[in-house]
Structure formats: C-alpha cells, structure tokens
Amino acid sequence: MLLAHAAAVDLYRKDYQLIQQGEIGMAIWFRWFEPLTTSSADIGAAERATDFTVGWFIEPILYGDYPSSMKSILGERLPSFTEEESARLHGSVDFIGLNAVTTIYATYDNDVSNISAPGYFEDWGAKLTAYKDGVAIGRNDGEYMVPWGLQKVLGYMRTRYNNFPTYVTALGYGLNSTSTNDDVRVEFFAEYFKYLIAGMRDGADVKGVFAWSLIDGFETTLGLQQRFGLYYVDESFVRHPRLSALWFKNMLTSNGTLISKS
Numbered sequence: 001m002l003l004a005h006a007a008a009v010d011l012y013r014k015d016y017q018l019i020q021q022g023e024i025g026m027a028i029w030f031r032w033f034e035p036l037t038t039s040s041a042d043i044g045a046a047e048r049a050t051d052f053t054v055g056w057f058i059e060p061i062l063y064g065d066y067p068s069s070m071k072s073i074l075g076e077r078l079p080s081f082t083e084e085e086s087a088r089l090h091g092s093v094d095f096i097g098l099n100a101v102t103t104i105y106a107t108y109d110n111d112v113s114n115i116s117a118p119g120y121f122e123d124w125g126a127k128l129t130a131y132k133d134g135v136a137i138g139r140n141d142g143e144y145m146v147p148w149g150l151q152k153v154l155g156y157m158r159t160r161y162n163n164f165p166t167y168v169t170a171l172g173y174g175l176n177s178t179s180t181n182d183d184v185r186v187e188f189f190a191e192y193f194k195y196l197i198a199g200m201r202d203g204a205d206v207k208g209v210f211a212w213s214l215i216d217g218f219e220t221t222l223g224l225q226q227r228f229g230l231y232y233v234d235e236s237f238v239r240h241p242r243l244s245a246l247w248f249k250n251m252l253t254s255n256g257t258l259i260s261k262s
Contacts, residue, residue, distance in 0.1 A: 002060050002089060003085060003088075003089070005061065005092060006089045007088070008024075009092040009093070010088055023094035023095060024092075024094055025093050025094055025097050026058075026061060026093050026096065026097060027097030027098070027170070028057055028058060028096060028097065028098060028099065029053070030053075030054050030099060031053065031104060032102075032103040032104075032149035032152050032153050033045075033046040033103075033104060033105075033106040033126075034104070034105050034137075034149070034152070035105070035107070036105040036106065041107075041108035042106065042107045044125075045107055045109065045125060045127070046126070047069070048069055048124050048125055048126055049126045049128070051067040051070055052120070052123065055069075055070070058161065060081070060089045061091075061092045061093045062090070062093070062161060063090060064081065064086035064087065064089045064091075065086055065089075074123060077118070095165040095167055095207060096164055096166045097166070097168075097169035097170075098154075098166055098167070098169060099169055100149070100168060100171070101143055101170065101171060101173070101192075101212075102143040102144050102146060102149065103144060103148075103149030103152075104128050104129070104130055105128065105129045105130065105131070105132055106126045106127070107127050107129065108125065108126065109124070109126055109127045130144055139184070141173065141174065141176070141184065141226075142175075142176070142222070142226045143173070145173060145188055150195045150199065151195040151198045151199040151202070153199075154166070154196070154202070154204035154206065155202060155204065158199075158202065158204045163203065163205045164205070165205050166205060166206055167207050167209070168196065168208070168209040168210065169210055170210065172188075172213060173185045173228070174219070174226030174227060174228045176225055176227070177227065178232055179242075180240050180242040182242045186247045189211070189247060190247070190259060193251070194259055197256070211230060212228050213228045213229055214229060214230055215231045215239060216228065216229035216231070216232060216233045217229065230242055230244050231245055
C-alpha cells in the first residue's frame with residue numbers, strides 16, 4: 001500500500017499538480033495511547049503502541065523508513081525498502097489526515113518474554129486497558145469518549161513530526177440508536193472542539209476538521225450498529241437532522257461561540 005501510494009503521488013506531482021494545484025495526503029487512524037503510570041516501562045509501552053499503529057505509516061511517507069523501534073523489535077520480519085523506494089516514499093504527502101476520536105491506557109506487558117510465537121500485537125510489548133484505579137477513561141458507546149486525547153494527538157504531531165500540516169479527517173461519536181435526540185454526540189463535539197482549539201493554541205498546524213459523518217453510513221466493521229451521522233437516514237432514505245446537526249450549524253454560524261459556552 002505504501003509503495004502504491006508513493007507511485008500515485010509521484011505520478012500526480014509530475015503530470016498534474018502544477019496545473020491542478022492539488023494536494024495529496026493520507027488519513028491515519030490515530031488512537032492516543034496514554035501511559036497508565038509515569039514509569040519508564042509504561043511510557044515505553046505507549047510509545048511502541050504508537051509507533052506500531054501510527055508511525056508504521058507516517059514515518060515511511062515523511063522520512064522514507066519505518067520507526068526505529070519497529071526495526072529493532074522486528075528485525076528481518078519487517079520488510080525493508082530499497083534506496084529507490086525510500087526516496088520515492090520520502091515526503092510523499094502534503095498533509096496528514098488524523099482520524100482521532102478515542103484514547104486508551106497502555107502499560108508494559110510483563111508476559112511479553114513468555115510469548116512463544118511473535119505477532120503484531122505481541123510485538124508491542126504493551127497491554128491496553130480502559131481503566132485506571134477502577135475508573136473508566138471515559139464514556140463508552142463503542143469507543144471511549146476522551147476529549148483531552150485529541151489535544152495530545154495534536155501535540156504529538158507538533159513535536160514528533162515537526163508540526164506537519166494536518167487535517168482532522170474524522171471526528172465523530174457512534175451511537176446504536178436511530179434517535180434524533182443525540183445529546184451525547186452534542187457533548188462529544190462540544191468537548192472535543194475545546195481540546196482541538198487548545199491544541200491549535202499550543203501551535204498545532206491544523207488546516208481543517210471534518211465531522212464523521214454528515215449522514216448515517218454503513219460502517220466498515222459495524223454496519224448500522226453504530227450510527228455517526230449528524231442526520232438520521234430512515235428506511236425510506238429521508239434525512240432527519242439530529243440535535244448534533246443543529247448544534248454544528250449554530251457553532252459554525254456563531255464562529256465557535258457555542259464551544260466556549262458549552
């Protein structure tokens with residue numbers, strides 16, 4: 001996939017970009033991994049989890065190679081790039097898209113040395129949990145609602161990847177409901193936008209944000225069990241605005257006033 005991406009970008013930049021003035025990016029699912037404790041072991045576990053899920057894609061398209069942690073842990077099990085492939089991958093995006101809607105705790109996996117067969121998740125050397133001292137990290141209707149995680153994601157992009165231009169390409173909260181009274185989703189947007197703004201005030205180069213999604217869609221793994229739309233689509237394909245659609249409209253027309261007052 002990475003090499004196909006690099007080839008497509010190379011073709012576009014050579015033959016079309018000068019005339020069309022378009023940009024190409026890649027959207028990454030970015031779940032923030034918060035160390036369960038301040039121990040170096042847990043911090044390392046969170047960093048590896050991020051490298052194996054986010055750096056796995058971002059570092060090749062920005063720098064032409066995989067994260068050093070992946071190379072160290074996987075060795076020959078990790079495919080290598082030729083010099084030509086690395087050069088083509090290097091800088092093969094104009095922006096990074098972030099699908100950043102949730103956060104989870106990461107802690108060092110003490111059992112990792114006892115694993116007889118390596119595997120993708122085992123290689124992280126990390127265990128994931130949603131609980132700390134018996135308290136959940138956030139509300140859960142399919143994914144945990146953790147607004148402060150978005151600010152940390154933006155801070156990570158700013159410090160780890162030299163504040164590369166980003167778009168938040170998917171920001172939304174799924175509910176197993178057809179109701180138009182989605183006050184939980186309104187809460188999600190209000191809180192996440194607060195931390196989005198905080199991240200931008202910290203200096204994050206955020207070019208735009210997109211709600212996921214305008215209407216209910218058939219989710220890749222969840223089908224219609226989780227609906228994300230600002231608009232409910234009934235069985236006759238009629239669109240019905242939810243409270244979140246009205247909130248979003250008012251937020252935009254008031255230039256964000258609702259965020260500071262919510």
